[in-house]
Amino acid sequence: MSWIVLILSGVLEAVWATALGKSEGLTRLWPSVVFLAALAVSMGGLAWAMxxxxxGTAYAVWVGVGASLTVGYAMITGDERFSLVRMLLILGLVGCIVGLKLVGDE
Structure with a gap:
């Protein structure tokens, strides 16, 4: 269950990071509200999973999931340029996240 919560918290990290960018320095109401709500739930989930x-593992997975989804979303929406190299690097990051889960607490 902790891994599911951790992954969902990583997804919410992507939500709050994207909302923070859209909030224009916390000057737009709804992106700021989404940012604060997603931040609180994401951090709570990270703390629970830990x-x-x-x-170290939890933080790396949380950041990796959030960063991958944030960049992927930005490329899909056109906020960031798509390139094959970027996509391969994101896939490498996802591979490392899966690797952390697979090696467990050896």
Whole structure:
């Protein structure tokens, strides 16, 4: 269950990062509200997952999921340029996240 919560918290990291960018320095109301709500739930989920998942692993997975989805979303919406190299790097990041789960707490 901790891994599911951690992944969902990573998804919410992408939500709050995107909303923060759209908030124009927290001057637009609804993106700012989405940012604050997603931030609170994302951090809460990370903290909850870290009760069973080691800190370094949990943080790396949380950041990796959030960063991958944030960049992927930005490329899909046209906010960032798409390139094959960027896509391969994101896939490499996702591969490392999966690797962290697979090696577990050896």
């Amino acid at each position: 009760r069973e998942i080691p800190t």
